[in-house]
Amino acid sequence: MSLIYPQYRALKGSNTLYRIDGPLHFLEWQGLGENRWLAHAHYAEIYPTRVLLQELLEAKDSFEKLHAEEWNERFEKREANALSGSVSQVRVSSDSQRIRNSVDLTDWTTFGVPALAKKWMSATSDDEVRAALTYAEDQGLPLLIMGGGSNMLLHRDWPGLALHIGLKGFQVLRENGDEVDVVVGAGENWHDWVMVSLEMGWNGLENLALIPGNVGASPMQNIGAYGVEVKDRFLWLEAINIQTGALHRFDAAACEFDYRESIFKSAAKGHWVIVRVAFSLQRKAPLNTEYGSIQKELEGLPQETWTHRDVADAVMRIRSSKLPDPKELGNAGSFFKNPILSAADFAALRVQHPEVAHFVQGDGNIKIAAGWLIEHAGWKGKRRGTHGVHEKQALVLVHYGGASGKEIWKLAQDVMADVFEKFGVQLQTEVNQIGL
Numbered sequence: 001m002s003l004i005y006p007q008y009r010a011l012k013g014s015n016t017l018y019r020i021d022g023p024l025h026f027l028e029w030q031g032l033g034e035n036r037w038l039a040h041a042h043y044a045e046i047y048p049t050r051v052l053l054q055e056l057l058e059a060k061d062s063f064e065k066l067h068a069e070e071w072n073e074r075f076e077k078r079e080a081n082a083l084s085g086s087v088s089q090v091r092v093s094s095d096s097q098r099i100r101n102s103v104d105l106t107d108w109t110t111f112g113v114p115a116l117a118k119k120w121m122s123a124t125s126d127d128e129v130r131a132a133l134t135y136a137e138d139q140g141l142p143l144l145i146m147g148g149g150s151n152m153l154l155h156r157d158w159p160g161l162a163l164h165i166g167l168k169g170f171q172v173l174r175e176n177g178d179e180v181d182v183v184v185g186a187g188e189n190w191h192d193w194v195m196v197s198l199e200m201g202w203n204g205l206e207n208l209a210l211i212p213g214n215v216g217a218s219p220m221q222n223i224g225a226y227g228v229e230v231k232d233r234f235l236w237l238e239a240i241n242i243q244t245g246a247l248h249r250f251d252a253a254a255c256e257f258d259y260r261e262s263i264f265k266s267a268a269k270g271h272w273v274i275v276r277v278a279f280s281l282q283r284k285a286p287l288n289t290e291y292g293s294i295q296k297e298l299e300g301l302p303q304e305t306w307t308h309r310d311v312a313d314a315v316m317r318i319r320s321s322k323l324p325d326p327k328e329l330g331n332a333g334s335f336f337k338n339p340i341l342s343a344a345d346f347a348a349l350r351v352q353h354p355e356v357a358h359f360v361q362g363d364g365n366i367k368i369a370a371g372w373l374i375e376h377a378g379w380k381g382k383r384r385g386t387h388g389v390h391e392k393q394a395l396v397l398v399h400y401g402g403a404s405g406k407e408i409w410k411l412a413q414d415v416m417a418d419v420f421e422k423f424g425v426q427l428q429t430e431v432n433q434i435g436l
């Protein structure tokens with residue numbers, strides 16, 4: 001099977017070319033002078049753009065269908081330099097030349113466990129993503145999408161194509177007084193993006209500083225820390241369908257965000273490659289200092305002078321003091337989610353363990369600190385030679401060197417079984433188990 005998108009069209013008798021990337025996305029290039037293009041990216045949500053897209057799809061009247069080769073030939077007659085700032089949407093001459101064989105993934109995940117990928121490629125544009133999807137399909141290779149590798153445990157060699165998402169770039173979509181909407185390439189490093197946003201005075205992501213990984217994975221599990229989640233600043237994301245190649249836009253409702261959850265971890269799991277994410281930020285975003293020890297960290301500064309950057313610095317100091325740096329000690333952050341209990345189940349647990357650490361949720365359910373359960377089951381700091389439970393943070397499993405993914409998984413299972421036996425609470429993993 002080959003991908004349905006993109007499709008190629010031209011306006012008869014003119015220098016205008018079109019590329020349809022999905023049921024609502026198309027790009028239009030108008031020839032300028034002898035050798036330049038003027039590019040417009042369209043999102044056909046409303047009339048009349050929607051009608052135009054329909055006419056393009058049907059290749060009605062003044063439009064003609066072109067094969068990719070024919071279209072490329074016409075396109076390459078001019079410089080393709082009108083696309084700067086378009087967040088890696090298109091790179092016309094994409095191919096599968098950059099696919100490498102037998103790539104060691106050890107350094108591509110923060111756990112640093114050994115595993116080989118049969119094939120590996122880094123995609124830096126939508127077209128390269130599609131080229132990789134077609135290649136995997138043609139070769140019958142299972143696909144593993146990778147960002148920064150900070151939320152996965154590899155259990156074995158990957159028998160297919162490991163596709164690293166490397167689309168870069170930032171683009172301001174809208175600035176309106178206090179508000180600014182920015183779209184960011186999925187391959188940008190998350191923390192670097194937070195720092196860029198703060199430097200530009202686009203605030204709202206400061207509490208999420210120093211979370212490892214890339215922008216594309218941030219909506220996957222609705223990353224969160226210190227009282228803020230990505231969903232609080234999320235506008236939309238664009239993703240390519242793995243079966244059809246169609247580009248699709250998901251707003252927050254369509255992402256079905258929840259605590260460390262989204263549709264991409266449930267109903268839509270394995271169907272989409274996220275290629276860019278748009279955020280809605282504010283110059284005067286309210287400071288969020290309620291959570292954890294942020295206020296304590298800021299004590300030395302007069303409160304009226306606190307800035308968003310101060311909050312980010314406080315968060316970074318707290319995180320550095322509590323969490324192991326993956327560059328020094330392999331880990332994937334919290335291995336387990338904090339379990340959420342109904343009020344009745346919580347009441348039953350509290351009879352036996354009145355001191356259990358917990359947080360009441362807005363909906364009346366109670367979130368239990370998984371770290372507390374693991375610590376009180378006696379696992380904090382336990383080491384099995386090459387790997388263990390972190391000595392400062394019981395939620396984090398660590399790799400000292402020389403362990404396999406399977407061995408770390410065995411430890412995780414033992415922790416889960418013991419917590420269940422002692423507290424009757426079933427822990428769920430936050431980290432994605434690859435090849436289990």
Ligand SMILES: Cc1cc2nc3c(=O)[nH]c(=O)nc-3n(C[C@H](O)[C@H](O)[C@H](O)COP(=O)(O)OP(=O)(O)OC[C@H]3O[C@@H](n4cnc5c(N)ncnc54)[C@H](O)[C@@H]3O)c2cc1C
Nearest residue numbers: 145147148149150151212213214216217223224274332333
């Ligand atoms: C020290 C440490 C601290 C951490 N602290 C936090 C924290 O405070 N809060 C928090 O929420 N998380 C935290 N994490 C977890 C991790 O940083 C986040 O989940 C992060 O978003 C993962 O990004 P990544 O690019 O590394 O994803 P990866 O590990 O590469 O991938 C994670 C999953 O997403 C899929 N995926 C990745 N990119 C794409 C894409 N573009 N399209 C489709 N699927 C994709 C992968 O297939 C995989 O299933 C921490 C991790 C570490 C190591």
